[in-house]
Amino acid sequence: MKAFPLIRYGNAHEAFEERELDVPTPTGTEVLIKVEGFGLNFADVMARRGLYQDTPPLPAVLGYDVVGTITALGEKVQHLKIGDRVVALTRFGGYAQYSIAQEFACAKITLETPVSVACALATQFCTAQYMIEKSMRILENDKVLVHSGAGGVGSALIQLAKRKKAYVITTVGSKNKSEIAKKIGADEVILYSEEDFKKEIELRHGLKPMMAVFDAIGGKNFRKSMSLLMPSGTLCAYGVAENTQSKGGPLLTGIKTLLGFGFLSPPLMMMNGNNLIGVNMLRVADHHPLLFKEILTEVIELFNQGQIKPLVDTVHNGQFPISQLAMAHELLETRKSIGKISVIF
Numbered sequence: 629m630k631a632f633p634l635i636r637y638g639n640a641h642e643a644f645e646e647r648e649l650d651v652p653t654p655t656g657t658e659v660l661i662k663v664e665g666f667g668l669n670f671a672d673v674m675a676r677r678g679l680y681q682d683t684p685p686l687p688a689v690l691g692y693d694v695v696g697t698i699t700a701l702g703e704k705v706q707h708l709k710i711g712d713r714v715v716a717l718t719r720f721g722g723y724a725q726y727s728i729a730q731e732f733a734c735a736k737i738t739l740e741t742p743v744s745v746a747c748a749l750a751t752q753f754c755t756a757q758y759m760i761e762k763s764m765r766i767l768e769n770d771k772v773l774v775h776s777g778a779g780g781v782g783s784a785l786i787q788l789a790k791r792k793k794a795y796v797i798t799t800v801g802s803k804n805k806s807e808i809a810k811k812i813g814a815d816e817v818i819l820y821s822e823e824d825f826k827k828e829i830e831l832r833h834g835l836k837p838m839m840a841v842f843d844a845i846g847g848k849n850f851r852k853s854m855s856l857l858m859p860s861g862t863l864c865a866y867g868v869a870e871n872t873q874s875k876g877g878p879l880l881t882g883i884k885t886l887l888g889f890g891f892l893s894p895p896l897m898m899m900n901g902n903n904l905i906g907v908n909m910l911r912v913a914d915h916h917p918l919l920f921k922e923i924l925t926e927v928i929e930l931f932n933q934g935q936i937k938p939l940v941d942t943v944h945n946g947q948f949p950i951s952q953l954a955m956a957h958e959l960l961e962t963r964k965s966i967g968k969i970s971v972i973f
């Protein structure tokens with residue numbers, strides 16, 4: 629089969645190479661999927677930049693979400709059959725014509741569901757659903773702050789928070805993203821390149837108004853976000869996009885990251901009644917597969933009922949041909965993508 633492993637860290641145009649690899653064999657509860665397309669995730673950009681510690685040694689086939697048809701089953705698979713069209717969470721191995729996934733991490737989807745939409749459900753919406761439904765309790769009119777509101781996870785968070793009737797404030801990096809975040813349902817949008825989001829929120833809503841903040845940027849952004857939490861409020865930290873701005877290697881970047889987050893004092897957090905949740909969906913899938921399965925099932929149901937609508941990029945409807953893998957990576961890296969993007973064979 630054709631696969632597109634990461635062969636060297638750095639520039640998207642030199643990082644991937646087409647290689648001929650053996651088709652893997654599923655065992656136990658695994659299924660083999662003939663891949664139509666795979667999703668791109670910001671973690672892939674971090675991996676390509678050598679900043680993602682879970683990445684296997686190079687050459688490494690990246691990829692967390694795929695759409696395709698099941699062509700073989702491990703001996704313990706119970707609920708899926710050959711020929712089913714599924715979206716699946718993979719643990720790497722997605723940038724290839726065939727990929728392996730665990731049965732619990734697959735969901736059947738209709739023939740009409742586009743690859744980008746399905747991949748956004750599996751990764752971005754499952755991440756958002758975990759945070760909003762399993763990690764905290766949001767009530768009507770609670771104020772929540774979603775950073776990167778026109779991104780994959782951000783746009784999912786806005787939709788899920790609005791279902792809870794929360795008051796959603798979001799930050800975005802450009803004017804066109806601002807329009808999109810409003811269309812998705814955000815009540816207020818702050819263009820962080822023009823306004824300091826902390827000052828602006830304090831001006832409009834007073835000190836410490838936020839019941840929940842969702843932050844995948846990290847560093848100073850995290851510190852400012854923490855300072856906006858009301859007593860009993862929760863910050864979900866689910867990424868460190870800021871790392872990609874660092875010019876140093878992984879070690880220097882790691883040190884800068886730690887310093888950027890600042891000092892956290894548990895007694896002070898306790899006094900303030902603040903909650904901090906670290907989110908890593910790979911860990912949820914590895915250590916709590918039943919919970920992961922529950923989240924995936926809930927997300928697919930919400931989609932089938934028309935209650936959520938993944939945001940996909942407008943270029944090629946978010947589905948780039950494999951020949952444009954590097955370009956698609958660059959779009960995500962340079963913050964030009966809007967919503968989910970995927971790559972199709």
Ligand SMILES: NC(=O)c1ccc[n+]([C@@H]2O[C@H](COP(=O)([O-])OP(=O)(O)OC[C@H]3O[C@@H](n4cnc5c(N)ncnc54)[C@H](OP(=O)(O)O)[C@@H]3O)[C@@H](O)[C@H]2O)c1
Pocket residue numbers: 668669670671751752755776777778779780781782799800801802805844845866867868869870871872873907908909910960961962963964965966967968
């Ligand atoms: N913990 C988990 O399990 C988990 C699972 C999925 C995703 N994630 C994380 O969630 C975040 C969103 O992922 P996604 O795949 O949906 O990507 P995305 O949000 O579609 O794209 C990333 C967005 O982040 C914003 N951003 C802010 N600072 C940035 C920086 N320094 N460099 C690049 N982008 C920056 C940009 O939006 P603006 O232009 O509006 O700033 C950009 O469009 C990523 O950090 C990812 O690692 C975590």
